[in-house]
Amino acid sequence: xxxxLSTMPDFIYDNRLYYNPMEFALHFIGGxxxxxxxxxxxxxxxxxxxxxxxxxHITHKMLSSQLRELEGYGLIERKAYPVVxxxxxxxxxxxxxxxxxVIETISQYGYTIMKEKGISxxxxxxxxxxxxxxx
Amino acid sequence: xxxxLSTMPDFIYDNRLYYNPMEFALHFIGGxxxxxxxxxxxxxxxxxxxxxxxxxHITHKMLSSQLRELEGYGLIERKAYPVVxxxxxxxxxxxxxxxxxVIETISQYGYTIMKEKGISxxxxxxxxxxxxxxx
DNA sequence: CTGAATCCTTCACGATACTG
DNA sequence: CAGTATCGTGAAGGATTCAG
Numbered sequence: 001x002x003x004x005l006s007t008m009p010d011f012i013y014d015n016r017l018y019y020n021p022m023e024f025a026l027h028f029i030g031g032x033x034x035x036x037x038x039x040x041x042x043x044x045x046x047x048x049x050x051x052x053x054x055x056x057h058i059t060h061k062m063l064s065s066q067l068r069e070l071e072g073y074g075l076i077e078r079k080a081y082p083v084v085x086x087x088x089x090x091x092x093x094x095x096x097x098x099x100x101x102v103i104e105t106i107s108q109y110g111y112t113i114m115k116e117k118g119i120s121x122x123x124x125x126x127x128x129x130x131x132x133x134x135x
Numbered sequence: 136x137x138x139x140l141s142t143m144p145d146f147i148y149d150n151r152l153y154y155n156p157m158e159f160a161l162h163f164i165g166g167x168x169x170x171x172x173x174x175x176x177x178x179x180x181x182x183x184x185x186x187x188x189x190x191x192h193i194t195h196k197m198l199s200s201q202l203r204e205l206e207g208y209g210l211i212e213r214k215a216y217p218v219v220x221x222x223x224x225x226x227x228x229x230x231x232x233x234x235x236x237v238i239e240t241i242s243q244y245g246y247t248i249m250k251e252k253g254i255s256x257x258x259x260x261x262x263x264x265x266x267x268x269x270x
Numbered sequence: 271c272t273g274a275a276t277c278c279t280t281c282a283c284g285a286t287a288c289t290g
Numbered sequence: 291c292a293g294t295a296t297c298g299t300g301a302a303g304g305a306t307t308c309a310g
Contacts (some may be wrong), residue, residue, distance in 0.1 A: 008256065011254055019167075019171070019192055020171060020242070020245070021241075021243075021246050021249060022171070022238065022241045022242050022245050023245075024245045024249060025242070025245035025248065030165075031283090032154075032158060032283080035157055036154070047292095048292055048293085049291065057145075059283080059284055059285075060286095060293085061283080061285085061286095062283065062284075064293060065283095068293095080292090085291040086290085086292050086293085087292085088292060095251075098244065101240060102240050103157065105236060105237050105241075106156075106157045106160050106161065106240075106241075107156045107160070109156075109160045109233065109234060109236070110155070110157050110159045110160035112233060113163065114146075114156060114159060119146055119148060119159075166302075167303075183273085184271065194303080195272090195305095195306095196275090196304070197302095197304075199272080199274075203273095215272090221271050221272050221273085222271075
């Protein structure tokens, strides 16, 4: 990449000022929930309730709003079946798949510093691990 | 990596609950300023005022507090010279260099979606570019 | 030149209740 | 089952002032 971040001009998109591409990227995929959602949809199409189940801590409101935003950005697709009770399926799009490398890189770094700080995730037993700060 | 994000247990570090490695990583390098600062210090050691100059929009308070946090995480080092007026130099550490791949990946994705949305950065002339939403 | 402290605004996110 | 609306809270970040 030849563009130099140090001399990067600001730019305005949709009435909001950005200082650099990183900030711009994180506007679309940042926050607590967007990447975890994309990660799951990258594995398979999922229904609303299914997503809710695999994101134990997300609230109803957040899941709903985050899905709506991701759909607006063209990162996921929503297919609603006109049945009762309602059935809605979410899938990742090609544009959505572009963020998978970002997720993988950040996750990997996350694992790195977790190891540094002595946080271990033993297999898949979903225990809550308590770790103290000292590093 | 064999660990499955879908079944990842929560963990607590320094009295704060995290749901996954991504969230953990972004606790240390997230926010508006930490990655831009690390990116600059990766190129060369810089003084406080120098950093301030190349980060046109950061406020005095933010630069100060972000430097202190990064130092606390061991991502940068602070060398103060007992002269008057004060002279302080900041350098990136080996731990700090670990986040460079993250910065590069996110930046690259940022450039990708900027292009998608028709935002062009022509060379290094620091003009403010105005772009409307329609994509 | 470098840095700390105070006050204030904005916004992400959670809790809860209501709907077809 | 899927979704919206309202209200409240905390944290991030900006403006400003004081200081060695």
